[in-house]
Structure formats: C-alpha cells, structure tokens
Amino acid sequence: MIAKDINDTIAAIATPLGEGGIGIIRVSGINSIETVDRIFAAINKRALADRHSHRAVYGKIIDPKTKDIIDEAICIIMRGPHSYTKEDIVEIQCHGGMLPLRRILSLLIEIGEIRLAAPGEFTKRAFLNGRIDLAQAQAVMDIIKAKTDASLKVASGHLSGCFSSHIRQIRDPLLEMIAHYEAAIDFPEEEVDEIDNIQVMEKIGEIKDKINVMLASANTGRILSEGLVTAIVGKPNVGKSSLLNRLLHSERAIVTDVPGTTRDSIEEYADMEGIPLKIIDTAGIRHTEDKVEKIGVDRARSYIEKADLILALFDGTRPIEDDDRKIIKLIEEKNVVIVINKNDLEQSLDERWIRKQCSGSEIAHISAVSDNGIKELTEVIKKKVYAGNVVYNEGELVNNVRQSEALKKAERHLSDAIKSLDNDIPEDLVVIDLRSAWERLGDIIGDTASEDIIDEIFSRFCIGK
Numbered sequence: 056m057i058a059k060d061i062n063d064t065i066a067a068i069a070t071p072l073g074e075g076g077i078g079i080i081r082v083s084g085i086n087s088i089e090t091v092d093r094i095f096a097a098i099n100k101r102a103l104a105d106r107h108s109h110r111a112v113y114g115k116i117i118d119p120k121t122k123d124i125i126d127e128a129i130c131i132i133m134r135g136p137h138s139y140t141k142e143d144i145v146e147i148q149c150h151g152g153m154l155p156l157r158r159i160l161s162l163l164i165e166i167g168e169i170r171l172a173a174p175g176e177f178t179k180r181a182f183l184n185g186r187i188d189l190a191q192a193q194a195v196m197d198i199i200k201a202k203t204d205a206s207l208k209v210a211s212g213h214l215s216g217c218f219s220s221h222i223r224q225i226r227d228p229l230l231e232m233i234a235h236y237e238a239a240i241d242f243p244e245e246e247v248d249e250i251d252n253i254q255v256m257e258k259i260g261e262i263k264d265k266i267n268v269m270l271a272s273a274n275t276g277r278i279l280s281e282g283l284v285t286a287i288v289g290k291p292n293v294g295k296s297s298l299l300n301r302l303l304h305s306e307r308a309i310v311t312d313v314p315g316t317t318r319d320s321i322e323e324y325a326d327m328e329g330i331p332l333k334i335i336d337t338a339g340i341r342h343t344e345d346k347v348e349k350i351g352v353d354r355a356r357s358y359i360e361k362a363d364l365i366l367a368l369f370d371g372t373r374p375i376e377d378d379d380r381k382i383i384k385l386i387e388e389k390n391v392v393i394v395i396n397k398n399d400l401e402q403s404l405d406e407r408w409i410r411k412q413c414s415g416s417e418i419a420h421i422s423a424v425s426d427n428g429i430k431e432l433t434e435v436i437k438k439k440v441y442a443g444n445v446v447y448n449e450g451e452l453v454n455n456v457r458q459s460e461a462l463k464k465a466e467r468h469l470s471d472a473i474k475s476l477d478n479d480i481p482e483d484l485v486v487i488d489l490r491s492a493w494e495r496l497g498d499i500i501g502d503t504a505s506e507d508i509i510d511e512i513f514s515r516f517c518i519g520k
C-alpha cells in the first residue's frame with residue numbers, strides 16, 4: 056500500500072469537526088498548489104503557484120462551476136521539502152464550521168486529482184520521506200492524546216528526538232561489532248585486527264545494562280502515556296463515590312447515605328500530580344437480590360481483574376464485616392492500596408487485622424469529605440508509579456508496549472550472544488544474534504520495522520494528522 060499511494064495527492068480536515076473559530080484543510084502532494092488555485096481567489100488576484108513559500112494569503116473560496124462563494128479563507132503554501140510531509144502542502148484556513156470545511160474538502164476531491172487522506176497519512180509521509188523516525192511519529196499521536204503535563208513532557212521529548220538518539224547511542228556500537236566480526240569471517244587470511252572476545256563480551260554487557268535501565272522505566276512511561284486504570288472498590292457506603300468526586304474536584308457521582316447508591320460504574324480521568332489516572336467508581340460489592348444492583352456488583356468484580364491499581368476502601372468508623380472479608384479475598388495478589396476512609400470521625404476499625412490480611416499492600420488514611428490524607432494517598436500512588444524507574448529524563452522514558460517488547464527481544468539476543476562467546480561457539484552464530492538485536496532496536500525507530508507494523512501504527516492515528 057505504501058509504495059502505490061505515496062505519489063497521490065491527499066487532503067483532509069485537520070481540525071476537529073464541530074464549531075470552532077477557524078478550521079483547517081490540509082492538502083499534501085504534487086497537485087496540491089495547482090488544485091487549490093482553482094478554487095481560491097486571492098484578494099490581489101495572484102495565483103498561489105506564483106507566491107513565496109510559507110506566506111499567508113487572504114482570499115475567497117469559490118466553486119468554479121457555480122461561482123458560489125463558499126467562504127473567505129487564508130491559504131498558506133509550504134513547498135516541499137520544507138513542509139510537514141516534505142511534499143508541497145497547502146493549508147486552507149476557513150471558518151471552523153462543519154459545512155465550510157466539508158464543502159471545501161469535497162470540492163477539492165471533485166475537481167482535482169486528490170483523494171481523502173487515510174488516518175495518520177500526513178505523518179506517515181513525514182516518516183517515509185525521512186523527516187521524522189517512527190518513535191517521533193508515534194510521539195505526534197501521544198502529544199494529541201496527552202492527559203497531563205507529565206504525559207506531554209514524555210511525548211514532546213520523544214518528538215524532539217531525545218528518545219530516538221538514546222536508542223541510536225545504544226544501537227550504533229552493535230553495528231561496529233557486527234562489521235568487525237564479518238570482516239574477520241569473510242577475510243580470514245587478511246590482517247583484520249584480532250578480535251578480543253572478552254572485550255566484546257564486556258561491551259555487549261554494557262549495552263545490555265543500558266537496555267535494562269530503559270526497560271525499568273517502561274512501566275512509568277506507559278502509565279504516563281496511557282494512564283493508570285484505577286478502580287475504587289469496597290462494600291456499599293464506604294465512600295467510594297465521595298473519593299471519586301474528591302479526586303476529580305467535582306460532584307461527578309451521586310453520593311447519599313443509602314448503601315447501594317452507585318449501580319453502574321463511572322469512568323473519569325483525573326490528573327494526580329502529573330499521573331493520568333483513569334478512575335473507575337464501582338458499585339458497592341455485596342450480596343443482593345436487586346437485578347440492577349447485581350449487574351453493577353458483577354461489573355465491580357470484573358474491574359478488580361482489569362485494573363492496573365485497586366483502591367480498596369474500608370469504612371474506618373465500623374468494625375470489619377463479612378462484606379469487607381469478601382473484598383479482602385477478591386483483591387488478594389492484586390496491585391492494591393488499602394484506603395481507610397472517614398478518618399474525620401471516631402474510628403472503630405480493627406486495622407491490625409487488615410494489615411495482617413494484606414501484608415505488603417500500603418495503607419492510606421483519608422477523609423473523602425475533606426482533604427484529609429489525600430496528599431498521603433497521592434504520595435503512595437506516585438511511589439508505585441515511579442518505583443523502579445531509573446530514568447529521570449521524561450524524554451527518554453520508554454512509553455509504549457511495542458517499544459518495550461522490542462527492547463526485551465534485543466536484550467535476549469545480546470544475552471545469547473554473550474553465552475555463545477563464552478562457550479566458544481563460532482563467530483558467525485554470534486553475529487546472527489548481534490544482528491537480531493540491532494534489528495529489534497531498529498524496529499523502535501522504524502529503520503527495520505516491517506510495512507505491516509508501520510501500517511498498523513499509523514492506522515491508529517486520527518484523520519488529518
């Protein structure tokens with residue numbers, strides 16, 4: 056698909072569909088300037104084709120057949136290779152309504168040799184034409200989707216190439232080693248410098264260490280990019296919905312003193328000091344004959360299985376009950392923070408019992424109706440998210456599963472190479488492992504990634520990007 060369509064001129068609406076001050080249609084490819092010239096009348100009557108690159112030109116969009124004025128607009132041409140895609144680009148900025156945007160886009164497709172762009176196709180061209188690498192292309196989408204300042208910092212570090220250059224620093228020395236071994240294999244009788252296997256093993260070991268440092272940061276990076284799915288669970292009336300509202304700073308969920316108030320689960324994003332939490336408030340878990348409540352309870356149980364983190368709420372004002380014991384059973388071996396709520400009131404919960412049951416889980420004491428303990432809870436969650444992370448520059452964090460899988464594979468190939476060298480296995484086999492490691496690192500930045508992987512990545516982009 057890549058090879059066939061790369062020469063087409065493509066167009067899409069680049070701004071969200073809805074009502075906005077301004078909307079942008081982006082056209083990229085060899086026919087872009089000529090086609091826009093046929094529907095755009097500049098106020099000074101000069102064609103865009105005769106204008107300097109990167110200048111804004113005011114005029115009107117006119118249907119060439121009916122002579123109807125569709126909208127007034129500002130057009131900017133950016134001649135390749137000095138453009139987002141490295142091709143000729145025209146951006147048409149019209150008023151930000153559905154109708155002007157759609158009419159102008161259909162007009163372009165109708166009169167010109169232009170087709171609708173696939174999701175992510177502009178950025179894919181920026182990648183295929185060599186302006187950015189694959190990690191940078193993925194960062195474009197991460198910027199659009201960023202939910203907190205910390206997520207944005209990771210993504211913009213990736214876009215600026217900080218992460219990619221880190222990968223290259225790890226990867227380039229491998230190629231030197233491969234070349235060296237290959238020379239020795241291909242020209243055994245010639246005077247290729249003697250290779251000291253011990254020294255090579257040390258070097259590979261250093262590269263492995265660097266990969267492991269990156270992998271240790273992968274969990275943090277993934278959470279900052281994708282969010283931490285956090286389920287609030289507990290028996291009815293412990294204050295789950297009150298905690299959700301507190302973390303969101305809004306009255307999102309209904310709170311009453313009637314046990315069984317929340318029936319359906321509620322999902323919302325909260326920014327916890329930079330950590331994007333996808334919080335799910337669930338129905339209080341208890342035995343019930345109520346048909347609707349039962350479904351809610353089943354959903355709550357399923358979130359215990361799905362969530363990255365569980366906030367298990369207990370009511371500090373009440374002794375342990377059967378429903379609490381059941382919850383303790385359900386959260387066994389999960390990633391849990393025990394939260395003892397209502398600490399603004401007199402406490403009668405046997406905390407030692409909970410500690411014994413959930414040894415290993417951290418405990419926070421809060422009052423969901425005030426700010427009591429919320430800071431403590433935040434710190435506990437932050438500690439969990441940043442635990443094991445040894446990379447302190449957000450721009451260097453591994454931030455998606457594709458990248459961490461590639462790093463893991465590279466690391467395994469390097470371990471195999473060391474083992475082979477250690478066992479005096481022939482060098483051509485060592486080279487195979489070194490090359491595989493080099494290729495997996497290349498997948499991250501797109502040097503060696505297959506067409507399928509590339510297509511799959513860009514298909515997840517939005518239209519117009």
Ligand SMILES: Nc1nc2c(c(=O)[nH]1)N(C=O)[C@@H](CNc1ccc(C(=O)N[C@@H](CCC(=O)O)C(=O)O)cc1)CN2
Nearest residue numbers: 079081109131133136137138139140141146186195520
């Ligand atoms: N109007 C508009 N705003 C936008 C974009 C866009 O495409 N259009 N962007 C799109 O996502 C982002 C900016 N990213 C961009 C990155 C590179 C180039 C570009 O033309 N680069 C050329 C050099 C430009 C020059 O020489 O002035 C290059 O790198 O060769 C443009 C936008 C955000 N804002």
Ligand SMILES: Nc1nc2c(ncn2[C@@H]2O[C@H](COP(=O)(O)OP(=O)(O)OP(=O)(O)O)[C@@H](O)[C@H]2O)c(=O)[nH]1
Nearest residue numbers: 291292293294295296297315316317339397422423
């Ligand atoms: N004093 C005090 N009251 C609280 C606190 N947290 C919640 N409450 C009260 O406890 C009652 C239940 O709160 P909810 O947030 O609805 O409890 P829930 O766990 O969501 O209950 P269900 O949806 O029924 O499972 C309400 O009357 C809240 O005002 C707290 O920290 N201190």
Ligand SMILES: [Mg+2]
Nearest residue numbers: 295296316317
């Ligand atoms: Mg509730």
